[in-house]
Amino acid sequence: MSNVLLGVTGSVAAVKVPELANLIRAAGHDLKVVTTASGLYFFDPVELDPSRVVRNPELVTTDADEWPGKDEGERYRRGDEVRHIELRRWADIFLVAPLDANTMGKFANGICDNCLTCVWRAWDSAKPVVLAPAMNTHMWDHPMTRRHLRCIAMDFGASHVPGLMEDDALIAQLNARGRNFRIVPPVTKRLACGDTGVGAMADTTTILANLSEMLASPSGTP
Numbered sequence: 001m002s003n004v005l006l007g008v009t010g011s012v013a014a015v016k017v018p019e020l021a022n023l024i025r026a027a028g029h030d031l032k033v034v035t036t037a038s039g040l041y042f043f044d045p046v047e048l049d050p051s052r053v054v055r056n057p058e059l060v061t062t063d064a065d066e067w068p069g070k071d072e073g074e075r076y077r078r079g080d081e082v083r084h085i086e087l088r089r090w091a092d093i094f095l096v097a098p099l100d101a102n103t104m105g106k107f108a109n110g111i112c113d114n115c116l117t118c119v120w121r122a123w124d125s126a127k128p129v130v131l132a133p134a135m136n137t138h139m140w141d142h143p144m145t146r147r148h149l150r151c152i153a154m155d156f157g158a159s160h161v162p163g164l165m166e167d168d169a170l171i172a173q174l175n176a177r178g179r180n181f182r183i184v185p186p187v188t189k190r191l192a193c194g195d196t197g198v199g200a201m202a203d204t205t206t207i208l209a210n211l212s213e214m215l216a217s218p219s220g221t222p
């Protein structure tokens with residue numbers, strides 16, 4: 001059993017978070033979730049709580065939980081917890097599903113302006129990460145996506161990856177050369193926006209299979 005931290009970003013694929021959370025728990029893992037503000041547009045944290053009555057901030061961290069009382073004018077007191085550091089300490093693995101284009105860009109550039117990206121920025125690269133991107137086909141096909149994925153993978157040791165290759169081959173190379181690093185490629189289907197093309201988040205069962213592989217063999221060699 002492992003401590004799985006699930007990061008959720010503002011993709012429509014976040015509607016599948018309750019399904020993914022159930023699969024992770026059914027596999028015997030402890031689960032905590034950290035979500036961006038946009039992620040909250042697509043799922044209700046209450047759905048993840050077995051009691052289904054109130055949101056449990058220990059289970060689902062929002063940005064408000066990182067800054068308790070901020071809107072009421074309260075200030076940090078010495079000894080107060082720093083939530084993103086507590087989460088990176090607790091977690092054995094960081095799964096970001098769905099990973100949207102915005103947060104992918106932040107990961108690639110070291111921007112840490114919310115709790116989720118602070119966990120990423122503070123992450124111990126000796127522990128595995130799994131990323132499941134999800135975005136519209138036009139976003140996925142934009143050259144920035146490949147540039148960002150390469151940058152992120154390089155932080156996990158995936159250097160000297162040749163240029164000019166198909167997406168599947170590139171992702172396979174990044175996964176093979178990165179340590180503790182796995183991208184679960186998006187799939188082709190009719191997207192929520194009505195377009196048909198690549199960009200839909202992989203099936204939750206595929207994501208769980210990748211998570212299990214990375215926990216069993218963190219070096220990530222498939």
Ligand SMILES: Cc1cc2nc3c(=O)[nH]c(=O)nc-3n(C[C@H](O)[C@H](O)[C@H](O)COP(=O)(O)O)c2cc1C
Pocket residue numbers: 008009010011012013036037038039099100101102103134135136139
């Ligand atoms: C209905 C809706 C669906 C969206 N779906 C996606 C998506 O699948 N992938 C994506 O990259 N952005 C998507 N976006 C845009 C992101 O939510 C937006 O870039 C946001 O700033 C992301 O913030 P975050 O990365 O902090 O979660 C969507 C926006 C809306 C309103």
